[in-house]
Amino acid sequence: MDLRIKEVIKERGMTITELADKMGINRVNLSNMVNGNPTVETLNKIADAIGCPVTELFEQPKKDALTINCPHCGKSINIKIE
Structure with missing residues (x-):
């Protein structure tokens, strides 16, 4: 299962540096954690630190091609084309 940590950080309007500061570690250590295992x-x-459930950090299987995630709040948006 793929991780989407960087996407979630961006969706929450944060940077890696801001998240590292919030966690009390330096940016390089956080980057190593995110890019490693x-x-x-x-x-x-x-x-x-991000303020999300841990499950949000994992890539979810695509249920519907007409569902997107809001880049601002991360909530799912269902699109109906008529």
Whole structure:
């Protein structure tokens, strides 16, 4: 399963540097965590700092081609074409 940590950070209007500051670590360490194989504990810390459920950090299977995520709040938007 793919991680979408960088996408969620961007959707929340944050940068890697801001998130690292909020977590009390430096940007390089956070980047290494995100680009490596983060532990469950690390994922929980990242989710807490971002303010989202840890499940949001994982790529979800596409249910419907007419569903997109809002780039501002991250909520799903269903699009109906008539």
